Amino acid sequence: MSSAVFDEQANRWDIKLESGQRAQAQFLIAAVGLLSARYTPAFEGVDSFTGESFHTSRWPKEKVDFTGKRVAVIGTGATAVQLIPEIAPEVGHLTVFQRTPNYCAPCRNSEVTPEEQREWKASYDTIHKRIRETTVGMMHEFDPRKTFDVPKEERLAFYEDLWSKPGFTKWLSNFHDIMTDLDANEDFSEFVRNKIRARIKDPVVAEQLAPKDHPFGSKRIPLETNYYEAYNRDNVLLVDVREAPIESITPNGVKTTEQEYEFDIIIYATGFDAVTGALSQIDVRGEGGQTIKEKWANGPRNYLGLQIAGFPNLFTATNAAFCNYTVCAESIVEWITDCIRHIREKDLQRIAPKPQAEDEWIAYVNKVAEGLIITKAKSAWFMGTNIPGKPPAVLLNPLPAPAYRAKCAEAAAKGYEDFVLQ
Ligand SMILES: Cc1cc2nc3c(=O)[nH]c(=O)nc-3n(C[C@H](O)[C@H](O)[C@H](O)COP(=O)(O)OP(=O)(O)OC[C@H]3O[C@@H](n4cnc5c(N)ncnc54)[C@H](O)[C@@H]3O)c2cc1C
Structure with missing residues (x-):
């Protein structure tokens, strides 16, 4: 899609594809990916x-x-x-x-035995329920203990155990305060640096590969095998x-x-030009011909990551929670579906957030993110700081996934009062 212009008379999006084909639609859902540009x-x-x-x-x-x-x-x-x-x-x-x-962490992929496969399949309902409850929409959950409340020897044994497990365990099942307390974070960061150093023969190269300019988890942790x-x-x-x-x-x-x-x-x-990049590359024009680029000149603005003031009937599905995206995408799709159903049932033509709701949401997201280490890396796609000239902003809303889902549900339950409905 190369452009989408909102026709304020017809309450329709006028859509143009690269091929020259055109289409019109009352609703436009931008599912263009958070890491696709x-x-x-x-x-x-x-x-x-x-x-x-x-x-x-x-x-x-x-x-x-x-x-x-x-x-x-x-x-x-x-x-x-x-x-x-x-x-x-x-x-x-x-x-x-x-x-x-x-801070690359061992992936520890292994063959799934037929027996394990049977067990996983028999547990689908439990797994599905669980991933809707956890902070990041995965089977992992942060440990409620604080790093320095656990004696050093026990802490190290805990880190070793996390390290031996597959996937994001060492990040997302770690002590919860590694994501908020820089001292706690440094304790684990140094553990990881030592794991890296131990694998490199040349001490100079080892130091070059050991990260020291950002806290563990302030950038997305790459998972590796033999890296x-x-x-x-x-x-x-x-x-x-x-x-x-x-x-x-x-x-x-x-x-x-x-x-x-x-x-x-x-x-x-x-x-990647993450989260906002793919939509910004499309010539999207809302009310009064305002482009999304103009709207986002000083950083992205939206309400609940779902809709943008001045861009009626446009839904965005890319900047949800700091979350296992496929899980969070489900709740986004459910919210958008319910919203469109509401518009149809009430025989309405358009919906867009009130500017004040948008302002309050952005202020709230920034406040929640203030204490989190995800804002601390100098160059990270979480904050858009990997792209020269991109205004730094909290691109993934930092609420735990269930809290984010509750906020969205509340906005609908209040009869969409934070939105302009016409
Ligand atoms: C290296 C890497 C690692 C990742 N790791 C994780 C992870 O561990 N956990 C996680 O949850 N997510 C991860 N992701 C994010 C991953 O992209 C999303 O979870 C998932 O792909 C999102 O699905 P989606 O359908 O929203 O977007 P995508 O799968 O990105 O699909 C977007 C689609 O929109 C199309 N598109 C874009 N612009 C236009 C346009 N102008 N016109 C028409 N079509 C357009 C694209 O071609 C693409 O087909 C990772 C991504 C990358 C690149």
Whole structure:
């Protein structure tokens, strides 16, 4: 979709696709994804490279032959962390350009036995009920104890146990105050740094890979399998672009302030213009012709992450809670469905939040986020600070998922009084 213009007379969205096709709809649901708008830094000369290059989210459909090739990976976020250990044994030489080291945690994927599969399937109802109750919509739940209320030896044993478990356990089943108390967080951050250091043979590289400029969990934790071991290989080089920033992409490769590196393939693992990026890229015009870009010039504004004042009958489904998205998406879809049903039953034409409700919601979200470490990383998509020039803002509403759901339910139960209904 390239544009959507609200026709204030007809109360319809006039929609245009890239193909030139047009459509009209009373309601427009923007389900464009929170991590779907790829971000490639505007390096000078980016189009001049004569080899093959692509972004991790636009991986070529044909199998890429890395055999013997000189390959660059720019970025060390979630996608880089997954691909580096996979391609390192195949390439001739791999150079990883790192700006921010991440606290990567072992994924610990394993084969699911038929018996485990049967058990999981028999528990679907229990699991489904549980994930609607937890803070982040997963089977994990934060531990109610405070970090420093637990004696050191017991704390370390707890960390080791978390570390041995799969998935996000070590983040989202940890002591709850690692997300609010910087000292508590530092206790676990150092535990993770030591886990990283222990896996890297070269102490200089180990320090480069051990994050020290942001708290654990203030950026999304990448889950990995054999990521750190890749740096022990003779054919893998880590370049710290904080020390020597990338100046340009040249026809032959990548030029930093220190030297030029030659490559056959450059992979941009440079992330996403998260949450608001995909919608901002569409020419959306609401009441009075205001564009979404104008509306969001100083940061995104919305009510409940679901609707935007001045953009009637537009629903957004991307900036919900800090949550397992597929779970939270369900409640968003349910809310939007009920809302549209209400409009139809009452024979109304349009709905948009009152500007005051929007102002109060944004103030509330910022207040809740104030004490949380998710606001503390210098460069993180949670806050939009990975994109140069993007106004820093709390992009994922920080309420626990059940509290967020209750807020949305309350707004509907009050007869949508925070909305202008026409
Ligand atoms: C590396 C990575 C790791 C992730 N890890 C997690 C995780 O651990 N937990 C989690 O909950 N989520 C995670 N996500 C987020 C994940 O994107 C969402 O959970 C999930 O994909 C959201 O589903 P969706 O349908 O809302 O959006 P998407 O799956 O992103 O789908 C959006 C769709 O909209 C389309 N679209 C965008 N713009 C336009 C346009 N202008 N016109 C037409 N179509 C358009 C896109 O092409 C795409 O098909 C991760 C994402 C990435 C990239």
